Amino acid sequence: MAQSAGRGISVDDIVRNASIEVIPLKGAEEKAAIVPTDTTVTVTCSPRFGLSRTLDHVAAACRSGHRVVPHLAARMVEDRKDLRHFIQKISDLGVDELFVIGGDGEEPVGRFGEAAEILQELGEFDHGLSTTGIGCYPEGHPKISEDALFDALLRKQQYADYMVSQLCFDASAMAGWLRSARDRGVTLPLRIGVAAPLRVRKLIEISVKIGVGRSVRFLSKQNGMVSNLLLGRAYEPMDLLTAIRKEISFADLSVEGVHLFSFNQVDATLDWLSRASGVEEAG
Numbered sequence: 001m002a003q004s005a006g007r008g009i010s011v012d013d014i015v016r017n018a019s020i021e022v023i024p025l026k027g028a029e030e031k032a033a034i035v036p037t038d039t040t041v042t043v044t045c046s047p048r049f050g051l052s053r054t055l056d057h058v059a060a061a062c063r064s065g066h067r068v069v070p071h072l073a074a075r076m077v078e079d080r081k082d083l084r085h086f087i088q089k090i091s092d093l094g095v096d097e098l099f100v101i102g103g104d105g106e107e108p109v110g111r112f113g114e115a116a117e118i119l120q121e122l123g124e125f126d127h128g129l130s131t132t133g134i135g136c137y138p139e140g141h142p143k144i145s146e147d148a149l150f151d152a153l154l155r156k157q158q159y160a161d162y163m164v165s166q167l168c169f170d171a172s173a174m175a176g177w178l179r180s181a182r183d184r185g186v187t188l189p190l191r192i193g194v195a196a197p198l199r200v201r202k203l204i205e206i207s208v209k210i211g212v213g214r215s216v217r218f219l220s221k222q223n224g225m226v227s228n229l230l231l232g233r234a235y236e237p238m239d240l241l242t243a244i245r246k247e248i249s250f251a252d253l254s255v256e257g258v259h260l261f262s263f264n265q266v267d268a269t270l271d272w273l274s275r276a277s278g279v280e281e282a283g
Helices: 011-016 028-033 051-063 080-092 115-122 146-159 171-183 200-210 214-219 225-230 237-247 266-276
Strands: 019-022 040-043 068-073 097-101 131-136 162-165 190-195 255-261
Touching (some): 011 237, 011 255, 011 266, 019 028, 019 266, 028 266, 051 068, 051 080, 080 115, 097 115, 115 131, 115 146, 131 146, 162 255, 171 237, 237 255, 237 266
Parallel strands (some): 019 040, 019 255, 040 068, 068 097, 097 131, 131 162, 162 190, 190 255
16 A cells, blocks of 8 residues: 655545445445446345345455455354355355454344354364454444453454454544554554445435444534534545544554445445545645
8 A cells, every 4th residue: 555755644545445335235236336346345244134145245246346345244143054154155256355243133143142253263164265354343332341342352353354443433532442452452454434425314214224223323423414414415534534644643553444334325435435536634
């Protein structure tokens, strides 16, 4: 990844290394197909749709020539056989990267209850994966304490190559959490998870469909954001990234990229990426 001369890693640098997340809803295959093939597409999974839906959309993105990263939720995997089946399916598609999360299901469908258990199981067989990512929670988790989250992250990092933050709208929370993570011994490179430009009505529709209403409540933490969106204005990710960059050094704290939650508004996401590329932050 190129660096701006004399300035370390800039916002422009991490935007160039952005991935775009799509949700396997109806029409998502066509949306993912328009993403440039040099931009990574990630495909989520949820208890509402099952792992087979994720695999279907991963296959479609592979057919359109994309580098694809499937999400795998531990709570959706029944047993060792089910895990190996999933890994074999993505391997057959030429996929060599996986993003492992705990998942949103209230109860595990089988023996796996958290991401660390999947990661440990992956270490027991020749899976063919070259890169593995895990999630992290700079703004906390409603059901898990901060200390427990850090403990889990430290256990998982020995099996992982990078981490992606949950949807974030608070620059100070992100910067403070990352400093704390490094002090606690978390060394994984970070890809900052941010919402792509979006309209609040569409966000609410998608959130209801996939059962992640918390995403809507995150918006209320950003002063003025809700009123701007209700007036028809789009959220601007660059403002958040620039604010984070003013608080921390991306190079010193190992920030390597951006993960864009598109909420399947891929056209708007690509338009923003096109405009954002080459834009240097002030200061």
